[in-house]
Amino acid sequence: MDAEVTLEVLGWDARWAEAWAAHHHDGDGRVPARVVVESQHIYRVHTGREDLLARITGRIRHKFASREAFPAVGDWVALKPAGAAEEMARIVDVLPRRGRFVRKAAGTAAEAQVVAANVDVVFLVSGLDHDFSVRRIERYLLAAMEGGASPVIVLNKADLPRDQDEVRHALGPVAGHVPVVMMSARSGVGVDELRAHIGPGRTAAFLGSSGVGKSTLINRLIGRDVQRTAEVRESDSKGRHTTTHRELVVLPGGGLLIDTPGMRELQLWDVSTGLDDAFEDIATLGVGCRFRDCTHDTEPDCTVKVAVAEGRLAAERLANYQRLRKEVLAKPVEEADIKAAAERRRDERVASKALKKLYSNRLKTQDSGR
Incomplete structure (x- = not known):
């Protein structure tokens, strides 16, 4: 992110200011920041003035009793700047979310994972090749609506030989009043129509299987290659996961994007409403x-x-x-507390290893500079 980024560019508004005032007070040393990148519980956050590395201290880790409560990309957090003897700033609180996209965490039976927080619009990306599946789009719609975001169905690879009227007809009962955008990320057709759903301060998330062209689409919207891309296999349209972490990206002209790793299978979590x-x-x-x-x-x-x-x-x-x-x-609830405790212990070990690696790399850099 460049030096021109402000809290308002990141999506801060009167409602967030009100939420901040209800939880924090001037003079307590805390500042608001938005989570830009999360990787193994090491966070990159932006305060509207600077980009910082941050972590959660062991003393407040117990506040986040479940995986769903931990900060996620898009969250607004309360940040304690690093002191003289500290390497990184500390995240001490997460502001109440306006919305979130939640999926069942991989490898657990009773834990939810927030894929993206405070999302205004969710672009549900599907390819018009072998990847196209009305049933999968239906599942994405269900989870997106539960998260409080406005869904937009994006059908990429419109340059392929496929009857688009037939596709729209098949989607009719599923899409309802949800907008459907036919586009080609490779050629740029339909990008302007997609951009119309993103405005200043609005946050969009891109969700879809690997190989559907999310990274290419983001590169188109930003105007330069910031996300790595890879070709898909022609036999089954499967692609490699070129996006390996979630990241919040500021869009030139206003708006923010959250890119997410491809999800081959979306397992529903709390989607009752x-x-x-x-x-x-x-x-x-x-x-x-x-x-x-x-x-x-x-x-x-x-x-x-x-x-x-x-x-x-x-x-x-x-x-x-x-x-x-x-x-x-049928969402499992048995042994949830046991599994949550085990997950917290695993997260603590991961965070500890990540910190040690970070400090080790910094020491190597210092030594090489002497």
């Missing part, structure tokens, strides 16, 4: 069911099943709703 938003057609039809808590499965007098029988609702649409609903209700 987003389910009705993503399946608004089924929720509307369900108002006429005899039972208020109808699952549209075996209950009598179900208006949703009538709609399927009459051809007004696709049977596949209802089947996917029921499958996702069962997945949400």
Whole structure:
């Protein structure tokens, strides 16, 4: 980030100022900052005046009782500047989030991971090659709506020979009123339409499988190559994960982008309220069911099943709703405290190793400069 970055450029506004005043006071030595990069619990943050490295001290680590509570890219945090005997600033608090994109953490049964925080718009990127899947887009929509962000479906690689009218028709029942942008990150077609969804102070997140062109798209929006890209295999459209960490990037002309590592499989977490938003057609039809808590499965007098029988609702649409609903209700809760404690211990070991490596590299740099 350049020297012209301010808190306002980073998304700070009157609502954030009010939230800050409710939790912190002038004179306590703390300053607001936004998390730009997170890597193994070593954070790069920006205060609107300078870019700093920061960490969480062991004394306050217990405040973040779960993985979901730890700072994530896009979070606004309270920062204690480094003292004379300290190597890095300290993150002592996280401001209440306006929204977040959460997924089930890899390797755990009962832990959530925040992929991006305080996101205003989520670009759900899918390729118009072998990667295209209506069901996957449906899952992304569900999680994005639960996170409080405005979703935009981005269909990249529009330069490939594919019937776009057929694609739009297939997406119709899923997308609803959600905007759909057909574009080509490689040629630049559709970039301006995408940029219209990002304005000064607004934060956008790009989500999608590896190989769909998120990094190329970000390079297009920024106007230069800042993200590494790689070709995908023609046989199955699979790509390598060229983005290995989440990073907040300031867009020339206003707006911010969060790039995320590709997710081949999105495992839903807490999406209980987003389910009705993503399946608004089924929720509307369900108002006429005899039972208020109808699952549209075996209950009598179900208006949703009538709609399927009459051809007004696709049977596949209802089947996917029921499958996702069962997945949400089956979220494991047993041994959650044990797993959370184990995760915290693992995170502490990772952070300790990262700090030692950072200090070692600094000492090598100092020695080489003598």
